[in-house]
Amino acid sequence: MDIVVRQGDSYWKYSQLFQLPLQLILDSNREIPANQLHIGQTIKIPGFVVTNYQIRAGDTLWAIAQRRNLSLESLLLVNPNINPGALRIGQTVRVPLRIIWRVVEGRQNYSYDLMMENLVRLKSIYPFITIPSIGRTVLNRAIPEVNIGGGNKKVHYNASFHANEWITTPVVMTFLNDYLLALTNQTPIRGLYMLPYYQQVSLSIVPMVNPDGVNLVLNGPPSEEPWRSRVVEINRGSRNFSGWKANIRGVDLNDQFPAKWEIEKERREQAPAPRDFPGEKPLSEPESIAMAELTRRKNFNRVLAFHTQGEVIYWGFENLEPPEAETIVNEFARVSGYTPVRTVDSYAGYKDWFIQDWRRPGFTVELGSGVNPLPLSQFNEIYEETLGIFLAGLYM
């Protein structure tokens, strides 16, 4: 919600008027530092939108504010030209509305386009988040990264490395939305107030590493050639893409990282395929390159990659993981009911590479159980199991 600065206003005053943490207002207006606030400037107030209300007989601004649990001054602030003593019936006044509901509806086929729409909406309601793009896919789609919070602890979550595991995207997007709601409304999640985590943790989320693959599984082949025909060839003539894990070129993005990649190269698919082709060389694909560059640039303290399925959490690689990885994974297991698994006969994954090159905790979390793509009927159960892991990723 935009408001216009008046004589005597300050960010602190807005935080009192709208019952919002000061930090969220400051971070929503980074381009205007507190000491440069001037009369007439437009300022963003997070967690609110403005609605219109038509005056009826007997209305007073005070009563309108009272009914909505708002301060009278907050109403005056969004109606600078109104004379509260001379309201007319039928006159339109602006009324701030606190957002207490989710924008993200996760229980549906969650395409790239729907995610982008949701991200635009979240950014407009919660301007304290930033959503840069970390690169572009083979089909030239921007890959967004959401940044929330500003602390020294740098935590990264990603989802949908694998196309037919796309349910991980609405799961992580729902967490993002719940985190934002908890911040602006100062309500706890599972008993935890989230503002301290916002202050202590810089959380990076890439909610869809593989947009081209996800849209292929959900919507079928892209309209543009050569990919429209090529994906059917790679899929061995089949138009059923439900088994597709790779990017649009038939490269498995989670088999692409320089961590014993040669072993995978030797024993996996030798040509583009719906799954398990590690590529001609490590990091040959724009999506895996974008993830590697992000990870190098951000120097994360820990990373969690969300996949489906199996209800297990992989947490080791070649005994290179630090001791605290075990402590953390035990907490993840406690809050989710999932089983920690230290090593598995698999290499060249994102978390393998992270553990190998940084010697820091990296996890692959396999959500839910069944056959990929998991049915949306599992969404609520998966979300409840994963929520504990999302939170523990911040507090552990």
Ligand SMILES: [Zn+2]
């Ligand atoms: Zn996977």
